[in-house]
Amino acid sequence: MSNKEQKENQLEIELSEEIAEGTYSNFAIISHSNSEFIIDFARILPGVPKAKVKSRIVLMPQHAKRLLLALSDNINKFEDIFGTIEIQEGKHGFPMNFGGPVGEA
Numbered sequence: 001m002s003n004k005e006q007k008e009n010q011l012e013i014e015l016s017e018e019i020a021e022g023t024y025s026n027f028a029i030i031s032h033s034n035s036e037f038i039i040d041f042a043r044i045l046p047g048v049p050k051a052k053v054k055s056r057i058v059l060m061p062q063h064a065k066r067l068l069l070a071l072s073d074n075i076n077k078f079e080d081i082f083g084t085i086e087i088q089e090g091k092h093g094f095p096m097n098f099g100g101p102v103g104e105a
Helices: 005-009 063-084
Strands: 027-032 035-042 052-059
Touching: 052 063
Parallel strands: none
Antiparallel strands: 027 035, 035 052
């Protein structure tokens, strides 16, 4: 493939400053219908009984599977460099008190 053909096949991606800052999420809820997958990214905070959804992504099933494959590939590459990512066992996969001190009245 020539340089000209490569340039014609490249996609230019624009990233605004606001989006580039990112949104922190420590919880995701995934649901689906027959035509789409919905991923809600939420933030759970210690002592707060509600998790507020910060971002929702809607994907076609084909794109959801591409995301799964790309994420798996990136996790494998990460673990090759930095070691295995350990997952805590438990009902939610994360400590509800975030490992901090528990207050008493």
